[in-house]
Amino acid sequence: MFSSKLMRRFSTKNISKQQQYLSPTIYALSTAPARAAIGVIRISGPSCGKIFTQLTGSTKLPKHRLATVRKIYDDTISSVGKDQTGRLLLDEPLILYFQSPRSYTGEDLLELHLHGGTAVINKVMETISKFHMANAPVRLAEPGEFSKRAFQNQRFDLTEVEGINTLIHAETEMQRISALSSVKGETNVLFNEWRDRILKNIALLTTVIDFGEDHDIEEINELFQSVGNDVSKLDDEIRKYVSKIKRSQVLLEGIKLTLIGPPNAGKSSLLNILAQEDKAIVSSIAGTTRDAMEVPLDISGYKVIVGDTAGIRRSSDVIENEGIRRAKKKSLTSDINIVLLPADDDKIDPSFLSHASNVISDKKMLSYVIVNKVDLIDDATKQTLPERLSQKLKIPRDRIKLISCTTQCGIEELIQDLTNRFKEITSTEIADPVTISKRAREILINDILYGFSEFRKFKDADDIVMASEALRCSVDGIGKITGEAIGVEEILGVVFSKFCIGK
Numbered sequence: 001m002f003s004s005k006l007m008r009r010f011s012t013k014n015i016s017k018q019q020q021y022l023s024p025t026i027y028a029l030s031t032a033p034a035r036a037a038i039g040v041i042r043i044s045g046p047s048c049g050k051i052f053t054q055l056t057g058s059t060k061l062p063k064h065r066l067a068t069v070r071k072i073y074d075d076t077i078s079s080v081g082k083d084q085t086g087r088l089l090l091d092e093p094l095i096l097y098f099q100s101p102r103s104y105t106g107e108d109l110l111e112l113h114l115h116g117g118t119a120v121i122n123k124v125m126e127t128i129s130k131f132h133m134a135n136a137p138v139r140l141a142e143p144g145e146f147s148k149r150a151f152q153n154q155r156f157d158l159t160e161v162e163g164i165n166t167l168i169h170a171e172t173e174m175q176r177i178s179a180l181s182s183v184k185g186e187t188n189v190l191f192n193e194w195r196d197r198i199l200k201n202i203a204l205l206t207t208v209i210d211f212g213e214d215h216d217i218e219e220i221n222e223l224f225q226s227v228g229n230d231v232s233k234l235d236d237e238i239r240k241y242v243s244k245i246k247r248s249q250v251l252l253e254g255i256k257l258t259l260i261g262p263p264n265a266g267k268s269s270l271l272n273i274l275a276q277e278d279k280a281i282v283s284s285i286a287g288t289t290r291d292a293m294e295v296p297l298d299i300s301g302y303k304v305i306v307g308d309t310a311g312i313r314r315s316s317d318v319i320e321n322e323g324i325r326r327a328k329k330k331s332l333t334s335d336i337n338i339v340l341l342p343a344d345d346d347k348i349d350p351s352f353l354s355h356a357s358n359v360i361s362d363k364k365m366l367s368y369v370i371v372n373k374v375d376l377i378d379d380a381t382k383q384t385l386p387e388r389l390s391q392k393l394k395i396p397r398d399r400i401k402l403i404s405c406t407t408q409c410g411i412e413e414l415i416q417d418l419t420n421r422f423k424e425i426t427s428t429e430i431a432d433p434v435t436i437s438k439r440a441r442e443i444l445i446n447d448i449l450y451g452f453s454e455f456r457k458f459k460d461a462d463d464i465v466m467a468s469e470a471l472r473c474s475v476d477g478i479g480k481i482t483g484e485a486i487g488v489e490e491i492l493g494v495v496f497s498k499f500c501i502g503k
Contacts, residue, residue, distance in 0.1 A: 062097040224467075260339055
């Protein structure tokens with residue numbers, strides 16, 4: 001179990017010589033395990049200096065944060081590859097040394113920027129493994145162990161660590177931006193501000209509990225009411241924050257956008273244009289797409305899960321009907337539906353028209369009617385078509401767009417309009433998005449907000465002691481999120497198991 005006192009014991013400044021002596025030095029490849037220009041091996045722990053000496057033959061460590069180029073060797077017996085000194089040359093990497101506590105982990109940390117050949121990396125990793133000794137253990141790092149040590153040495157709190165992991169896995173620009181609030185420590189500052197306010201309220205209630213006989217009933221009631229008012233404000237702030245992160249969460253999961261339409265409307269063609277590559281088979285034969293397929297795309301910095309579906313129509317084909325059923329189901333769970341119609345065909349299948357009308361009228365989803373193949377109709381028809389469809393489908397005129405997947409006319413305007421809708425869905429038009437881990441979101445609801453609801457219940461019953469205990473539940477919840485007061489050690493395993501090796 002980790003407490004604040006135990007955290008301080010882990011701090012590099014406070015680790016005793018005996019603890020440093022027994023603490024294992026860890027190493028791992030921190031770049032992708034594939035052939036590349038550079039491969040970085042990271043080493044952290046008390047044996048960094050010894051490993052540097054054994055690799056380079058130099059007893060003088062590099063200066064802190066100053067890059068230096070050194071030859072590194074393996075002293076194992078071999079008749080092949082030795083130089084004049086009788087040592088086996090491994091590589092001539094750029095080496096960076098970070099002195100404790102001013103490193104990522106808070107420990108002495110060494111980085112070897114090697115030539116990125118797999119043979120080079122494997123040989124250097126093998127050589128480092130030979131430096132293990134019973135009184136100076138050296139071993140491969142576990143997933144997330146570098147970041148875990150950074151947390152234990154108070155370099156970061158858990159919100160910052162989880163933000164780093166989110167940043168590493170960011171696929172789009174908006175995911176990158178949403179992770180930065182935690183990485184920069186803004187989330188930690190906000191949570192600690194809430195924690196301080198709750199603690200002040202607990203302190204006021206404790207004063208009443210301990211010295212209640214020194215105050216009259218009216219003073220106690222006023223103080224109790226003051227605490228209640230502040231807790232209500234906190235509850236409102238945190239609920240708005242939870243609502244904000246729920247909207248931002250779609251940035252990580254992806255905005256669900258589904259293409260529906262009759263056969264041969266151009267759904268697969270539009271998907272390929274949005275993806276900027278051939279993701280779906282395009283054919284003039286009606287019913288080419290028979291199943292619902294999902295393609296994750298980066299559109300204007302937003303992760304969008306685009307669903308291409310079977311054309312909706314009456315059919316006697318069993319397989320096609322199953323595809324149509326799936327298409328209808330998918331369209332009812334989307335954030336945005338694009339109803340695609342062919343401009344060169346005025347006859348809309350009644351089966352499709354009925355479903356499209358239901359989708360368009362659903363206020364929980366946003367729907368567009370996109371008319372494709374406008375390159376096949378004359379200018380006069382182009383002028384009147386949007387108004388006719390607006391009346392027929394009972395949809396605002398501005399939600400009807402004219403495009404051509406062949407000439408790409410109107411595509412840029414469509415993407416820009418969709419981008420504006422993405423901003424609305426995620427609230428990124430108002431402020432930068434904020435994301436926190438699922439673990440932290442659950443604690444916000446199940447511990448902190450629950451503590452507030454219990455406080456109100458006991459306040460209404462005039463039970464100051466239990467009301468104070470309820471607020472302690474909220475304080476402990478914030479401690480679980482930031483890592484200042486861990487209730488169960490397993491939480492650390494959940495957090496760091498999601499990290500890659502070398503981080």
